[in-house]
Amino acid sequence: MNRQPYADSREVIVAGAIEPVVRELRFVEVADYIAFIRLEHFACLSDIVDSAAELFFLPGMLRLGHGGEAHVDWSGQPRIVLDLELRPPGITVYFQLTLTEHEASVVVNYVSFEQPDEDPSRNTALLQAAIERARIRKPEKVR
Numbered sequence: 001m002n003r004q005p006y007a008d009s010r011e012v013i014v015a016g017a018i019e020p021v022v023r024e025l026r027f028v029e030v031a032d033y034i035a036f037i038r039l040e041h042f043a044c045l046s047d048i049v050d051s052a053a054e055l056f057f058l059p060g061m062l063r064l065g066h067g068g069e070a071h072v073d074w075s076g077q078p079r080i081v082l083d084l085e086l087r088p089p090g091i092t093v094y095f096q097l098t099l100t101e102h103e104a105s106v107v108v109n110y111v112s113f114e115q116p117d118e119d120p121s122r123n124t125a126l127l128q129a130a131i132e133r134a135r136i137r138k139p140e141k142v143r
Helices: 007-025 030-038 042-053 120-134
Strands: 062-071 079-086 091-099 104-113
Touching: 007 042, 007 079, 007 091, 007 104, 007 120, 030 042, 030 062, 030 079, 042 062, 042 079, 091 120, 104 120
Parallel strands: none
Antiparallel strands: 062 079, 079 091, 091 104
């Protein structure tokens, strides 16, 4: 798949947005991810993603896409890859989240805008703003 222009800057935005969700996803044992993926129990993976995301985003904002991959062998550390969709209003970001023992990374595969601007940098700014609007914020403390 050819990478879209501006994918790098959009990956930074997506990675920053889902960082707290990734922390929640790490509470699940890697063996559970491996089992769900190998047995094709994607509804269980979807529930895990939904539960982690509901703490930080509006409903339906982050969800499991087409499944995932478990890379496990006798000589290395497991690597879990989840196909995810980030869906702020008017935008869909298709990306993969890779989880390893010490790292997490995001690869944006495609970004779809319902009403794209001709300037890709404006679309990137639109993505950032839409994600911010879809976050669940704690009420400000009254002084």
